[in-house]
Amino acid sequence: MLGVCYYPEHWHESRWQRDAARMREIGITHVRIGEFAWSRIEPARDSFDFGWLDRAMEVLAGAGLKIILGTPTATPPKWLVDECPDILPVDVEGRVRGFGSRRHYTFSSERWWKESARIVEALARRYGRHPGVVGWQTDNEFGCHGTTLSWGPEDLGAFRDWLRRRYQSTDQLNAAWNSVFWSMEVGSFDEVTLPNLTVTDANPSARMDFWRFASEQVAAYNAAQAEIIRRHSPGRWITHNFMGFFTDFDHFAAADSMDIAAWDSYPTGFLEVFPFSEAERTRWAETSHPDVAPFNHDLYRAVGRGRFCVMEQQAGPVNWAPWNAVPKPGMVRLWTLEALAHGAELVSYFRWRQATTAQEQMHSGLNLPGLDELSPGGKEVAAVAPEIAALGELPPVEPARVAIVMDYPSHWAAAIQPLAADFRPMELIFRWYEALRRRGLDVDFIRPGNALDAYDLVVVPTLSEVDAAMEASLAAFGGVAQIGPRTGCRDRAFAIPDNLPPGPLADLTGNRIIQVATLRPGLGHPVTGDVTGAAVRWREHAETTATVLGRFADGGPALTRKGGVFHLLCWPDGDLLEAAIGQAVTAARLPVLALPEHVRIRRRGPLIFAFNYGDEPWPLPEAGDLILGDPLVAPRSVAIWRSRPR
Amino acid sequence: MLGVCYYPEHWHESRWQRDAARMREIGITHVRIGEFAWSRIEPARDSFDFGWLDRAMEVLAGAGLKIILGTPTATPPKWLVDECPDILPVDVEGRVRGFGSRRHYTFSSERWWKESARIVEALARRYGRHPGVVGWQTDNEFGCHGTTLSWGPEDLGAFRDWLRRRYQSTDQLNAAWNSVFWSMEVGSFDEVTLPNLTVTDANPSARMDFWRFASEQVAAYNAAQAEIIRRHSPGRWITHNFMGFFTDFDHFAAADSMDIAAWDSYPTGFLEVFPFSEAERTRWAETSHPDVAPFNHDLYRAVGRGRFCVMEQQAGPVNWAPWNAVPKPGMVRLWTLEALAHGAELVSYFRWRQATTAQEQMHSGLNLPGLDELSPGGKEVAAVAPEIAALGELPPVEPARVAIVMDYPSHWAAAIQPLAADFRPMELIFRWYEALRRRGLDVDFIRPGNALDAYDLVVVPTLSEVDAAMEASLAAFGGVAQIGPRTGCRDRAFAIPDNLPPGPLADLTGNRIIQVATLRPGLGHPVTGDVTGAAVRWREHAETTATVLGRFADGGPALTRKGGVFHLLCWPDGDLLEAAIGQAVTAARLPVLALPEHVRIRRRGPLIFAFNYGDEPWPLPEAGDLILGDPLVAPRSVAIWRSRPR
Amino acid sequence: MLGVCYYPEHWHESRWQRDAARMREIGITHVRIGEFAWSRIEPARDSFDFGWLDRAMEVLAGAGLKIILGTPTATPPKWLVDECPDILPVDVEGRVRGFGSRRHYTFSSERWWKESARIVEALARRYGRHPGVVGWQTDNEFGCHGTTLSWGPEDLGAFRDWLRRRYQSTDQLNAAWNSVFWSMEVGSFDEVTLPNLTVTDANPSARMDFWRFASEQVAAYNAAQAEIIRRHSPGRWITHNFMGFFTDFDHFAAADSMDIAAWDSYPTGFLEVFPFSEAERTRWAETSHPDVAPFNHDLYRAVGRGRFCVMEQQAGPVNWAPWNAVPKPGMVRLWTLEALAHGAELVSYFRWRQATTAQEQMHSGLNLPGLDELSPGGKEVAAVAPEIAALGELPPVEPARVAIVMDYPSHWAAAIQPLAADFRPMELIFRWYEALRRRGLDVDFIRPGNALDAYDLVVVPTLSEVDAAMEASLAAFGGVAQIGPRTGCRDRAFAIPDNLPPGPLADLTGNRIIQVATLRPGLGHPVTGDVTGAAVRWREHAETTATVLGRFADGGPALTRKGGVFHLLCWPDGDLLEAAIGQAVTAARLPVLALPEHVRIRRRGPLIFAFNYGDEPWPLPEAGDLILGDPLVAPRSVAIWRSRPR
Ligand SMILES: [Zn+2]
Ligand SMILES: [Zn+2]
Ligand SMILES: [Zn+2]
Incomplete structure (x- = not known):
């Protein structure tokens, strides 16, 4: 329509x-x-x-x-x-x-x-x-x-009310925000100020709460x-x-x-x-x-x-x-x-x-x-x-076999505390999405904590706080999970977990992250082993009890596997992303179709759509029943065919 | 003196x-x-x-x-x-x-x-x-x-007064600014605010009026x-x-x-x-x-x-x-x-x-x-x-044979609504000026609407609003006119003309512009035909009834000619600018003298001055009566000679 | 400890x-x-x-x-x-x-x-x-x-008080600041404003005074x-x-x-x-x-x-x-x-x-x-x-043979009046320090005006105001002095000295600076003579009665020597810095040990420490009594040995 x-x-x-x-x-x-x-x-x-x-x-x-x-x-x-x-x-x-x-x-x-x-x-x-x-x-x-986000008196008033409801007492607030740090303690909720126009960085827990408050207001x-x-x-x-x-x-x-x-x-x-x-x-x-x-x-x-x-x-x-x-x-x-x-x-x-x-x-x-x-x-x-x-009426959309977990607060966390000027969660998620679709795979997004059963492969590119629901859904998941960097690194109060990151995923991944290095442009940490490539932007120094599929030059793990759970401990460059995705897709036994940079396909029920964004025609990869377009998909054109049973 | x-x-x-x-x-x-x-x-x-x-x-x-x-x-x-x-x-x-x-x-x-x-x-x-x-x-x-421009209470008051005089009623104001868009209508002139500190772009008509108001104040x-x-x-x-x-x-x-x-x-x-x-x-x-x-x-x-x-x-x-x-x-x-x-x-x-x-x-x-x-x-x-x-006393300055139309509000228009981050009218005007002078031509500037009769060639590099006087002077002009991009694209109320750009110049140019593309750095639209080169930064998609001297790969016109009127429908790269200027100069039958990058000449009555900005000496191109300097003009030096009758 | x-x-x-x-x-x-x-x-x-x-x-x-x-x-x-x-x-x-x-x-x-x-x-x-x-x-x-620096009402009040104490009368203040320029004169100290939020640059003398005031407050x-x-x-x-x-x-x-x-x-x-x-x-x-x-x-x-x-x-x-x-x-x-x-x-x-x-x-x-x-x-x-x-207890630190004069107000002067967007005094000082240490020399810093007798070589990379104490200490100094650009160019009131820069150092250096050129990136002024290289960023046009060790293409001096005083009249590129330092070190008869980029040594009494910041091992340059480490200093490791008598 x-x-x-x-x-x-x-x-x-x-x-x-x-x-x-x-x-x-x-x-x-x-x-x-x-x-x-x-x-x-x-x-x-x-x-x-x-x-x-x-x-x-x-x-x-x-x-x-x-x-x-x-x-x-x-x-x-x-x-x-x-x-x-x-x-x-x-x-x-x-x-x-x-x-x-x-x-x-x-x-x-x-x-x-x-x-x-x-x-x-x-x-x-x-x-x-x-x-x-x-x-x-x-x-x-x-x-x-x-x-x-707005930063006026109305906002301050509403935020104080929100904090009152959330924390009940300033003792709880001061504890959650660790306000003793730099003597930031407040004696009443009316002493709380907005986390802007401070001399240097405001308290990240306060900023995260303010963002949560604002997000809840929108909803x-x-x-x-x-x-x-x-x-x-x-x-x-x-x-x-x-x-x-x-x-x-x-x-x-x-x-x-x-x-x-x-x-x-x-x-x-x-x-x-x-x-x-x-x-x-x-x-x-x-x-x-x-x-x-x-x-x-x-x-x-x-x-x-x-x-x-x-x-x-x-x-x-x-x-x-x-x-x-x-x-x-x-x-x-x-x-x-x-x-x-x-x-x-x-x-x-x-x-x-x-x-x-x-x-x-x-x-x-x-x-x-x-x-x-x-x-x-x-x-x-x-x-x-x-x-x-x-x-005519199109067939219903069926779940894909691959899903990516998308979490909004992870974006706020990286904005509040960048650590690397180029750690942008959306970019990382997008690169996973692009790489999966370059293999001809359809991709669903899922909300953290939703059931994962429908999928063969679930990718968590990055997920700052792994809450109980998310932990449970991953624990219950029988497919292949690919966990990325900066995952499980904060709890609800924006604190580093007691058992260090990845916090609730420690057992599942077999890893404990003791240090984080961020890598300036031009600086990469090469990875060798079953996967090769390099870490860029972000690298986690981890202790591991899992199988190590790729190692850094200093021996530290870059990609680990424990059962069905892969854990990528860095922002991967193009090669490492390809290698990691290859591991995950193989483990999940997903059929792949390598597509050129300018072509993407997408299934809807038995129909397959091909989209050619490029200047070269693209020959259809299989002899299906063509519903729209030509077997040679023209530049900036589309083909639709009915898939024959796999 | x-x-x-x-x-x-x-x-x-x-x-x-x-x-x-x-x-x-x-x-x-x-x-x-x-x-x-x-x-x-x-x-x-x-x-x-x-x-x-x-x-x-x-x-x-x-x-x-x-x-x-x-x-x-x-x-x-x-x-x-x-x-x-x-x-x-x-x-x-x-x-x-x-x-x-x-x-x-x-x-x-x-x-x-x-x-x-x-x-x-x-x-x-x-x-x-x-x-x-x-x-x-x-x-x-x-x-x-x-x-x-100043943005205080005094300015707001004076602007409101100016608007009162200009529009008489808020109905007229709301109509001219199309204030219904985004519910920006005002019920009295005292409801008008300055076009700054808005959440996103302020109304461009309001901004243009504020700029006009400010400009008039200076005068x-x-x-x-x-x-x-x-x-x-x-x-x-x-x-x-x-x-x-x-x-x-x-x-x-x-x-x-x-x-x-x-x-x-x-x-x-x-x-x-x-x-x-x-x-x-x-x-x-x-x-x-x-x-x-x-x-x-x-x-x-x-x-x-x-x-x-x-x-x-x-x-x-x-x-x-x-x-x-x-x-x-x-x-x-x-x-x-x-x-x-x-x-x-x-x-x-x-x-x-x-x-x-x-x-x-x-x-x-x-x-x-x-x-x-x-x-x-x-x-x-x-x-x-x-x-x-x-x-001694120098001879009077005579009009040049080439003129460039310079319009101030066109600069405000581009600042208010850039569309391309690198569309800077002054730069375009300068590049025309430079190219003309590299051909040994003297150049006058003229105010829009002034008579053009004295000239063989008039260049309008860009001119947002073509008002009645300008339209009339161009219509009456018997020489060669070279019109550039972003011309005739706004009326006095900053609206796109009813007949689309170039508005009042539609008949004169034979063109109607239905879309504008702005081209990021690295992206050019090649032009072939009698002129070659490429559009950069800005390209207009036009329908034309004129002769097409240069076309884009998609068939659209890049440079057209109708009678003495050339119309360049883009920001030209160096090659296209040279080609377009060649067309115009030839059509206007102007004598040219190709000068190196570092030399310029300028006439004042029968005297010719040469200025050498470079590190290499420059031999005078003709045997005139030398008044100052040497036949070989030294670096950073000057020669003056009396021209022999042409 | x-x-x-x-x-x-x-x-x-x-x-x-x-x-x-x-x-x-x-x-x-x-x-x-x-x-x-x-x-x-x-x-x-x-x-x-x-x-x-x-x-x-x-x-x-x-x-x-x-x-x-x-x-x-x-x-x-x-x-x-x-x-x-x-x-x-x-x-x-x-x-x-x-x-x-x-x-x-x-x-x-x-x-x-x-x-x-x-x-x-x-x-x-x-x-x-x-x-x-x-x-x-x-x-x-x-x-x-x-x-x-803080810019509120409290600061304004305190600054006015400071000015009252410093200048006694507004006549004195107006004279020191040359307030007649742009009609900036004040009739009472309560008319003084802070030098921020002005339409264009505030008075540099006022800014320097405000900075001095702030610095004194910290102390x-x-x-x-x-x-x-x-x-x-x-x-x-x-x-x-x-x-x-x-x-x-x-x-x-x-x-x-x-x-x-x-x-x-x-x-x-x-x-x-x-x-x-x-x-x-x-x-x-x-x-x-x-x-x-x-x-x-x-x-x-x-x-x-x-x-x-x-x-x-x-x-x-x-x-x-x-x-x-x-x-x-x-x-x-x-x-x-x-x-x-x-x-x-x-x-x-x-x-x-x-x-x-x-x-x-x-x-x-x-x-x-x-x-x-x-x-x-x-x-x-x-x-x-x-x-x-x-x-055990380490031997006491002895004075080095080389000292660099470090002056804080010179940094404020350059910030207040950059002239070249890349003239950063700290960077210049650092490059001198680095070059000296690359020659195996220990370096002391000294406060302007302190006695210089302990040193063989004193470097003044840049020193905006040469006060009486500094002038006296240099005049009394019997070793080699290396003076850099932008030295002696302002008096206490931030005025250019009456005798032009280097002001009090005119006799000592034999130079008078009549113009300053700042050089944009890509623009260098080559230097030839006993020293070669180029000026970048900053060049002084000087008249000299000193010996010229390096000249610019236009004949102007780049590095001069008068007795033990070298004067470098520009920001040196790498080659010129090396050449200038070579001259100074030779004149001061300092023993040098060329070190690779990643190694530094430092003496403490009879002990010599070597620090290897690189990925390659470094063999010790002499057979001393090793106290810590190996003769081949491993990457990112340290050696300490006892020097044998020189
Ligand atoms: Zn600290
Ligand atoms: Zn929209
Ligand atoms: Zn001026």
Whole structure:
């Protein structure tokens, strides 16, 4: 199913009808509206103007479009900000972040919660049972522009309350944070300060608690909106549009109150901001790297507990990266089919028509700026829609045989305490994902603590705190587990475990880590043995009772195995990653298909999709029943075939 | 004519006489004084001390020096700042910019306008008819140190007033800014906020308006000073000393109230801060690049409507660049003659004597620090002065055959909305200028909308908004026009034109631009056809009805021609720039003389000047009547010859 | 003697006894405690809890450990900060630096001085005559985290008072600062502002005065603590633990009130933050550069007027550098013996046991995190302790034959007025030190103005202000002096000297510097003559009456000699540095022993120590009486032999 993001409030009412008809013409069935329209819905306090929205929805629904209605809480209007300026967030340097763009609220403001509930309730009451409405989107891109954490008085108050609930007494707080260190002890919760603007590093336990608090606020705020909507809008699903590669809050928790996860897919933009090498960025500039969108599809499928959609799909150049390429012809079609291959229930393009003004005036849409005329991306959408229709209903997504454990707090831990300036958990996870998919494997992501039984191989690239659930699931797991560096190195209070890292995984891995070395660029620790390569960035000095598959020059273990548990005690360079993955895949008896750098495949039930991101055609590796495309997959094209029984 | 900047208040009165005599001895005829001396002219409110200045002027004028008197408004004294702290500017991060250096005022403060008028009036009254005074300089280097824009309450108030006048109603404002986007609508002008400290990008239309407002303030403030001076000082010219490569306000508008433009020429300093490559910076470190000073001479000649001078000429190392070279021997003489070749009416060196203290203590002058002894640069001045005298009156400057359109708001547009991190309009304009001059061509700059008839070739490197005047002048132009990228892409409200870019130039160029790609470093789009090379940084995807002279690999046009109008749809790499310029120059039937990298020529009436910035001698290309120098122009030397009739 | 930093307040009382016993077991004799424990000593105002500290000291002293007691002023507790928030420092951007880490006080707060005296007095009274206490440490690492300078109202008030005392009248102040420049004159001391948040550079004389003021405050504050301690603790020595390569205040002055200097030695951490090249950083990542620790040993021996110790010795990875290596095996032993070779009276490791929490949880200690189990570094300590014991009492340290003059204000001058972005005095001094030691020479540092008679060669790498004492000591010196660039270029008021640089050294050097060129990366000025190489970064254009040993291409002198005084008029590249040092060493008739990059030697009386920082063994250069180690010094090992009479 295809959708589009539409802003009726941006265009003269006389154009709505034609817009809706043209959407239908090119095969679009869903339309998302409303998520930034507060100033039009409520131009002044309690003075609601639903007329225009009523009419817009009538036009859209009348054209047969299914409506996804957004709550407009990402953009509180000026009159509201002037009335209650304490809803404004404060940046880490202590400056109020003002009105004039979006996301100008802090999750800590009680007043904001009230105002937010008020507008959501008004909207849900009015449109909850509207026949055209099939789903809801809460707010927009939580955390965007660094808005997960805010550092003002409202935040301090809410954090103190959170600490009171968590620790009951300052004795407990002081103990958990080891506040005696540097005489940081507090005598009452009102003495707690935010962990910013300190002379040197603030207490990492305090910072981790502040981040947890902030992450929980996002989830609670999202749940509060969902609760209101559910009350008034039975039978409609609720989602939130998350962002790619974004880790500032725990997305699993934030999605607990959602029926389905959504994310906003801007492959070429992400290429510029994800820590790729400059060579990679230049190579993939006009297609994006072939794992960028899939990684997030697979991740958000997990976040949505099996259900996800793409709420904003790039259909031309974006406007927000340092450089903004025009995607090569074919890429909009490719990305669309790729989303479906990974299980997307909806691909909704951003946006129907390029605006001629305001902050996103250089962000492409399906129509040229201000015009009723398809853009190059719009034409690709018009072309792919009937192809998708021809595919009919796609088979259900089955679990992959490989899973990667994704943990959000591990990202916060590395940000709070880098130790190596280039230890970026997301990059490590991505490199595992890429390497697995280069072997033709499908990959699921899983939330720490979820059951692992479905999988032959589970990779834990890095996982700062191994909690009881995670420990139990790994202990119970009969397949092959591949544990990575910086795992089990902190407990809930952000302390090093009593038995040293990997803490709860000591027995499972057979290892005890006594020292950590971080390795500057240019410095590698070579590894030899059954696996070869080198540690870069990070190396753990461990004592081991496990089988050593690779050793450092000083004799220390680099990769160990104990039963089905492999433990990689470093950030691997490319060779070592390949070698380690080879060991794990062999142990798990996974069938592999070596793919070139520019090709990826993905299964959905009996269907196999192949995506060619490169400039060379790619011959299909097996003679299946071709459903779409050619046996020689053209550059930037797609093939789908039905697998014959393995 | 040669001048010098002198600060009598810095030196004991007993030294003035000797200073003046020595100025005259080395051939200096003009002296600029007074522009930072407020605290001495008015040590406390209304307690004026003109005695010292009377005497200083008597000494200087008595020695036969012509005086240029500066208004001291760049340095309000401490007692004034303490009395009215609201004159202080506020930086973009919201911090007051305090007393202790210079330019510590905002153009928005009404109080400041009053105080400023008061001191200017006092000075003009007293010295307006002084026989030694031949001219006035208003203030000093408007906008220096990022002082064009200020972000405080005074600025907000003045901006709101400006918006009221411009838009009459908030409906008009909301429409022009498309404030409905992200619910940014305001219900009254008092709800408008400054476009800083927002959570993410502020509205680009608002930012452009704020910049226009600020630019207009500079012009109005300058005009206000001029009006006062004119009332009291008949027959004297008025100027302001602008800065090189500086674009934060519209210099054409700011100079409208001036009789002549002036600029401050620091060639080696500019080399370090202009976006040259590191290789260029190292190569030209001790001479500067041979187009740096000429570019600004030609530009300020346009700003001054044909009249300009150099108010501060570097005569040794400066102190403010990341590295500060000593200019190679010969360069002070070369720069001086070069300024004359480009039409300067006065070259005034900065400064008479190097200070031994304070912020500019490491800035060279014509005399060694604190001493009555010529510096190396001072000795060059003493040597070049009689050479200039021997030249007699120089012929008038005639219009060149090539003109470049220079537009200030285009720079603001790119700063507000970069899209490519390396799209810097000034760099593009400079590369056109350099390439034209490498062909031995003289170049004029013109203000958008001015008549183009005088020229054979007009280059518009980039021009964000093509207004009606500019459109008309181009439509009426019978010569060859070369239009560049990012032209006609915004209207007055900063909206994309209804007919897409190049907007008003659609018919003239035959092009319609439907998408823009920005190209990261390392990514080029090759061009083939009558011209070859590649697009870098920026490429426009266009539909065309014009003749295509160069195409991209995907078939899109890179360079088109329709009648006399060439349209380059990208930022050209070196090869493509050369090819495009070749096309334009050929079409315009301009005679070319290929010059080496280190040589430039410049005509003034029948005279031809050659400047050798390199280490190799350069043989004159024709047998003219040599007026200065040798047929083999020595390194860092100059030749002047009289052209024989073409 | 070996010591260790211990925090009884971090560990349950039940563990103290065992900790103390284990310290003694591995050969530790001294223990530093107490320096961050204010919140435990005084949990609320005037409510002292000495019980735990009494018991801890009883346990430690009971085990035979000698106690160094720290005053806890680096960490004022929360109740105190809440009571008197004006003790908090303010950063250069005007933001209060809050509670939550350490060093959150400004030296300018009168209230802070009172509170600080109160706690020091309480501690000194109680433990001043404790039989276990052998010494005191004041505060901790003055200036760490940029806390020398603070920019708040307290600082402004104190600075005004300091100026009043220094200048008596604003006329004097205005004259010294040349405030007439840019109308910066003040009419009363209350009009003075701090030299931050100005529109452009503040007055360098004002900045230098502010820095001097701040430096004097550190010294006075340290002296005030010492005075209190001395009153109550007769017979105990007092020290402060300074930091490596730290120059924000004058350490000579700050140590005047101390009995012995101490410094905190973190060789691998310093490697990452000192301006080494990336290649050097990678090469030495796991050992540090062989001159890093020695440089500071020698410097702090001078700061301590012949007496110094290492109060915090790295014994494993640190946690605060961008990358944090595990030192290679052998390095902890090597660093320990090296400190002794340079004269350290005590080497005290940081810290007894790695913490499992708080800001330094990833900083290694002698025991594994939270455990009673030696870390790899702890094991090296246990091994080296008996080796040291076997050496017996070491002979006294004798003066070296070479000295380097180290001047703190020169660093401030370069920071205030860089002129070349890469002129870093410490780097220049270090390169001289390294080059001298590569020739097998021992090096002393000396305070400007101290007598030079003991030396054959005195190097003044750079010395902004040559005061009367320094001038006199150089004039009286009969040996060889090597003067470097940027020397004698400012007087006390930060003015260029009347006779131009090198000011007071004009006669001694025979030079007068009329211009300074700074040379961007890639730009060098070649030097030929008796010495060859090139100037980089900085070059002085001088007139000379001295013998010219090396000339620039333009004929200007690069290295001159007049009698015993060599004057290097530039920042030398590697070749020129080698050539210049060759000249000086030959002139001084110093015996040299060329050492490889990875080996250094150091004499202590008749003993010679050799330290091998490399991967290759090094054969001893002479057949001495070996006291420790082998004739072939193994990688990362040490040899000590007794020199036979020269
Ligand atoms: Zn979005
Ligand atoms: Zn200037
Ligand atoms: Zn320390």
